[in-house]
Amino acid sequence: xxxxxxxxxxxxxxxISKTFxxxxxxxxxxxxxxxxxxxxxxxxxxxxxxxxxNCITGFxxxxxxxxxxxxxxxxxxxxxxxxxxxxxxxxxxxxPYYTLPAFKNLIIPLWSPRARKIGGWRGGGKHGDxxxxxxxxxxxxxxxxxxxxxxxxxxxxxxGYQKRLELARCIALRPQIIFCDEVxxxxxxxxxxxxxxxxxxxKMDGITLIMVEHRLRELFRVADRVMALNFGEKIAExxxxxxxxDKRVKEAYLGSEEV
Amino acid sequence: MEMMRKERIDRGIKxxxxxxxxxxxxxxxxxxxxxxLLLIVGVLLLPxxxxxxxxxxxxINIMFVYSLLAxxxxxxxxxxGLVCLGGAFxxxxxxxxxxxxxxxxxxxxxxxxPLATILxxxxxxxxxxxxxxxxxxxxxxxxxxxPLLATRVIEALNILGGTNGITGIASFPHxxxxxxxxxxxxxxxxxxxxxxxxxxxxxxxRGVKDNDxxxxxxxxxxxxxxxxxxxxxxxxxCFGGAYIAHLYMWAGLSLFALDFSIIPIASVVIGxxxxxxxxxxxxxxxxxxxxxxxxxxTFRIVIYCALLTTFIILKSEGIMVYLQxxxxxxxxxxxx
Ligand SMILES: Nc1ncnc2c1ncn2[C@@H]1O[C@H](COP(=O)(O)OP(=O)(O)O)[C@@H](O)[C@H]1O
Ligand SMILES: [Mg+2]
Numbered sequence: 001x002x003x004x005x006x007x008x009x010x011x012x013x014x015x016i017s018k019t020f021x022x023x024x025x026x027x028x029x030x031x032x033x034x035x036x037x038x039x040x041x042x043x044x045x046x047x048x049x050x051x052x053x054n055c056i057t058g059f060x061x062x063x064x065x066x067x068x069x070x071x072x073x074x075x076x077x078x079x080x081x082x083x084x085x086x087x088x089x090x091x092x093x094x095x096p097y098y099t100l101p102a103f104k105n106l107i108i109p110l111w112s113p114r115a116r117k118i119g120g121w122r123g124g125g126k127h128g129d130x131x132x133x134x135x136x137x138x139x140x141x142x143x144x145x146x147x148x149x150x151x152x153x154x155x156x157x158x159x160g161y162q163k164r165l166e167l168a169r170c171i172a173l174r175p176q177i178i179f180c181d182e183v184x185x186x187x188x189x190x191x192x193x194x195x196x197x198x199x200x201x202x203k204m205d206g207i208t209l210i211m212v213e214h215r216l217r218e219l220f221r222v223a224d225r226v227m228a229l230n231f232g233e234k235i236a237e238x239x240x241x242x243x244x245x246d247k248r249v250k251e252a253y254l255g256s257e258e259v
Numbered sequence: 260m261e262m263m264r265k266e267r268i269d270r271g272i273k274x275x276x277x278x279x280x281x282x283x284x285x286x287x288x289x290x291x292x293x294x295x296l297l298l299i300v301g302v303l304l305l306p307x308x309x310x311x312x313x314x315x316x317x318x319i320n321i322m323f324v325y326s327l328l329a330x331x332x333x334x335x336x337x338x339x340g341l342v343c344l345g346g347a348f349x350x351x352x353x354x355x356x357x358x359x360x361x362x363x364x365x366x367x368x369x370x371x372x373p374l375a376t377i378l379x380x381x382x383x384x385x386x387x388x389x390x391x392x393x394x395x396x397x398x399x400x401x402x403x404x405x406p407l408l409a410t411r412v413i414e415a416l417n418i419l420g421g422t423n424g425i426t427g428i429a430s431f432p433h434x435x436x437x438x439x440x441x442x443x444x445x446x447x448x449x450x451x452x453x454x455x456x457x458x459x460x461x462x463x464x465r466g467v468k469d470n471d472x473x474x475x476x477x478x479x480x481x482x483x484x485x486x487x488x489x490x491x492x493x494x495x496x497c498f499g500g501a502y503i504a505h506l507y508m509w510a511g512l513s514l515f516a517l518d519f520s521i522i523p524i525a526s527v528v529i530g531x532x533x534x535x536x537x538x539x540x541x542x543x544x545x546x547x548x549x550x551x552x553x554x555x556x557t558f559r560i561v562i563y564c565a566l567l568t569t570f571i572i573l574k575s576e577g578i579m580v581y582l583q584x585x586x587x588x589x590x591x592x593x594x595x
Contacts, residue, residue, distance in 0.1 A: 057476065083478035091476070097469040100462065108466045109477035111459050130459055173477055 010035040010208050011087075011177060016055050016065035018048075018232075025051045026062070026232045033177075033210060038203060040223030041212045042243075044252055048232040049212045050092055053179045057089045058082040069177075084114050088175035090166040092182045096154035102143065102165055103150045106134035109172035118174045134172070141168045141198055160191050167198075177208045184211075184218040192218060215253075216244055228252065267588045294586070298536070299446060306438040315547075316438070320506060322546040323441040324499040329523035329530070329538035330448055331492035337533035338456050339488040340468030342395065345387065345402030347519035349493045351409055353379040353500025358425040358510030368429045372501045379497030384490045391485045406515040413512060424511025428504055441502055445539070448495050453535050455491075464488050522546070529570060531577020540578055 011033045018026040025048045033039045043049050054060040056067050058079040066075045074082055083089075097105050109115055110130045139145040141164045149157070154165060163183050170178045184192050199222055202209060213219050219226060219240070226243045228236040230252040236243050243249055309316050328346050335341045357375035360366040366374065390401045413419055420426070431437035455461045464484050466474045471481050496519075504510040522545060523538070530541025548566070552559040574581055 059472070059475075078480070079472075079475040080478050080480045083476055089476050091472065095470045095473060097462075097466050097473070099465065099469055104462060107459050107462045108474060108479070111463050112478040114478045169473065169477065 008035040009033065010070060011056070011210075012068040012071075013052075013056065014066045014068070016052065016062045016067070018051055018055055018060065018062050024232050026055065028065070029229070029232070029234050030065075031227055031234065031237065033208060035208055036203065036206055037224045038199070038209045038211060038222055040216075040219040040226035041210065041229060042214070042216050042219065042226060042249075043229035045214065047229040047252075049229055050181055051232075052229070053089055053181055053210075053212060056082075057087060057179060083173060083175075084112070086114070086174075086176035087179070088170035088173045088177065089179040090170055090181050090183055094159075094162045094166050096157070096162060096165050096169075098153070098155035100154055101151050102154050102157060102161070103131065103134040103138055105154050105165055106137055106168055106172045107131070109169050110134060112173060115172060115174055137168050137172055138165075140201075141165075141171065142194065159186055163187065164195070171202070175207065177210065178202070180209065180211045182213055185214050196222065216240070216249075263592045263594060266593045267584075302442055302446065305442070306435060309438075315550075316434070317506070318547060318550045320438060320441055321503070322542060323445045324502055325522055325526065325542040325546050326445055326539040327441075327448060327495045327499045328519060329526040329542045330445075330452060330535060331495040332523045333527045333532060333535055333538040334452055334456070335488060335492045336527070338461075338465050338468060339485060340471075341391075341485060341488065342399040343387075343402045343489070343492070344399050344520045344524075345383075345405040346496055346523055347406035347515050347517055348386075348402070348409060349379070349383050349496030350500035350503070350519040351406060351515035352383050352493075353497030354504035354510045354514040355419055355425070355500075356382075356497070357501035358428050358504045359419070361429050361505070362425050362427045368431065368505055371429075372498065372505065375501040376494055376498040379500065380490050380493040383493035383497065384486060387489050387493075388486060391482055391489070403520065406517065406520065410512050410515045420511070422512060424509055425504075426509055428508045428510065430508050431505060437506065444498060444502075449535060449539055452491075456535070522549070525567060527577075529567070529578060531579035531581070534577070534579040534583070537577050537579030544578075 009032045013032075014030050016026055016029045017024075029048075029052060031039075041049055041052065051060065055062040055065075058074075058077050058081070061076050066073055068074065069082075069085060069087065074085070074087075096102075097108065100107075107130050110133060135143075135145060135150050138150045143150045143161065143164065149161065154162070157165065163186075167178070167180065167183060170180075184195070187195070199209065199211075211219060211223060216226065216228075221240075223240060225237065225239055227234055228243055228246070228249045230248070235248040235252065236246040238246075305319060306316075309319060328350070331349075332343065332346060335343045353375050356379045357371045360371035360374055361368060386405070387402065390398055393401060414422060431440065456465065463474065463479060464487070467481050467484050467488075474481055474484070499519075500514055503514065523542065526541030526545050527538045528541070529544060530537030530539065532538075549559070549563060552562055555562060
């Protein structure tokens with residue numbers, strides 16, 4: 001990451017804390033993400049990764065701290081307002097619209113005021129119907145257009161496709177930032193590898209990605225910078241090699257699992 | 260021992276896939292449109308048959324009103340995820356408004372009904388608005404309170420005719436107008452709603468039931484979507500209320516009767532939830548049945564409950580779900 005990038009901070013999190021009853025899920029977490037970068041967040045189970053995403057995207061109100069998007073304070077805005085200004089997110093527990101076919105799942109974000117305002121998809125479908133745009137997006141994300149997969153009921157899709165669908169739902173919103181909550185976990189290394197070109201493509205499109213993963217190796221060669229959380233506290237930040245060598249990160253994963 | 264298993268096979272007609280039609284032959288068109296035509300023609304011819312049994316005319320008119328209420332309940336419960344027990348409130352508001360317009364302000368019937376429908380729906384939606392964040396049984400209970408509350412308010416303040424109600428409301432100019440008004444509205448609502456839930460905006464509303472978090476994450480306000488849905492449902496119910504007021508030429512506290520909240524639910528259960536047509540068919544069965552059972556006096560409720568319970572145990576999926584399955588699939592016994 002060049003020094004020049006420092007100026008265009010797109011999202012800035014300042015001193016977020018969140019407690020659930022007596023449990024401190026997040027303690028004074030701060031970080032900045034630059035426009036167009038891929039920022040990784042790792043941490044063992046229960047370290048507060050999902051809670052952090054929930055606080056930023058408005059699903060949970062933090063007890064303290066602020067979130068700035070392009071300099072504007074968005075702390076405590078309703079989730080749909082935060083999505084509307086261009087911050088999309090996936091859910092760790094995938095819940096597609098089960099009763100709808102896969103491509104119809106995208107109709108909902110495509111119908112949203114934001115997507116309707118921006119309109120079109122890769123130049124095409126400007127006035128085209130949403131069904132076509134939906135299949136276009138699914139194709140781009142790895143659903144074979146001519147197969148029956150895009151038309152299958154979302155509940156019958158294998159996990160890999162459901163993860164892609166989760167991401168497709170974000171893309172359909174035409175966001176500036178996507179928070180990905182463990183989109184790689186549960187996938188095999190080869191499945192992850194097959195999704196990498198897609199991530200690269202999103203980056204080329206100028207979308208800032210914040211990828212939350214359980215383990216660091218899943219972010220290998222993907223993330224520009226990585227932050228590590230443990231018991232709700234930020235314990236390290238830097239590029240991949242710095243974080244993997246960090247003593248506190250090693251300790252956090254020690255005994256239980258590999259980084 | 261030979262084991263037998265029931266096997267179900269889709270009929271070899273491709274048009275079955277929901278939403279995607281590829282009609283090629285007359286036979287397939289008939290296969291698709293047959294049931295619909297049967298319903299439409301049957302309903303449209305009903306007033307002529309009723310000439311043979313004039314006593315049933317009023318029952319049948321009320322039956323169509325109930326089918327509108329059932330349609331609204333099915334839409335809210337099975338497509339939006341709002342179990343609304345406030346049907347009677349919507350009916351009462353529609354009825355009283357039309358009565359006020361017609362009796363107090365002398366607005367003619369063909370304006371007072373549409374006006375009461377629209378203004379009533381706006382009023383109902385605004386009053387339900389504070390309850391929308393409630394979920395499941397909490398929403399159900401609170402909406403159940405609305406008609407009770409309205410009755411008490413009218414009683415206590417002795418407004419709008421108090422316990423006597425509002426009289427002197429214009430009737431329909433002709434019997435056929437009276438019958439076809441509700442028949443046309445019912446058909447339009449039924450086919451309109453079936454269309455609506457498969458439009459893009461309908462999918463968004465269904466998404467609210469399926470996964471409201473994802474809808475919010477897609478930049479759509481779920482409160483807005485729920486408000487819209489309640490407005491659509493209360494349009495149908497307020498029309499029903501306004502219609503009844505003109506039918507009886509009277510608007511009284513019985514417009515808030517719990518029957519208007521409960522019978523539609525029973526109709527949806529019998530007809531098959533989530534099919535919309537089922538709601539209509541269910542009330543076609545329940546309302547005449549309940550009228551027929553009047554013959555048994557107070558014992559009627561016992562028979563009614565026994566029939567309902569038996570039905571629910573034997574065919575819990577509902578008539579429409581059962582029929583649709585039979586219509587679209589073969590069944591045969593195969594060896595395991
Ligand atoms: N809604 C909630 N209520 C109470 N405790 C919660 C809630 N959400 C998360 N927690 C707790 O906060 C901690 C962090 O959880 P989470 O953010 O899901 O971790 P991660 O995503 O890193 O696995 C856990 O101990 C979890 O039990
Ligand atoms: Mg998590």
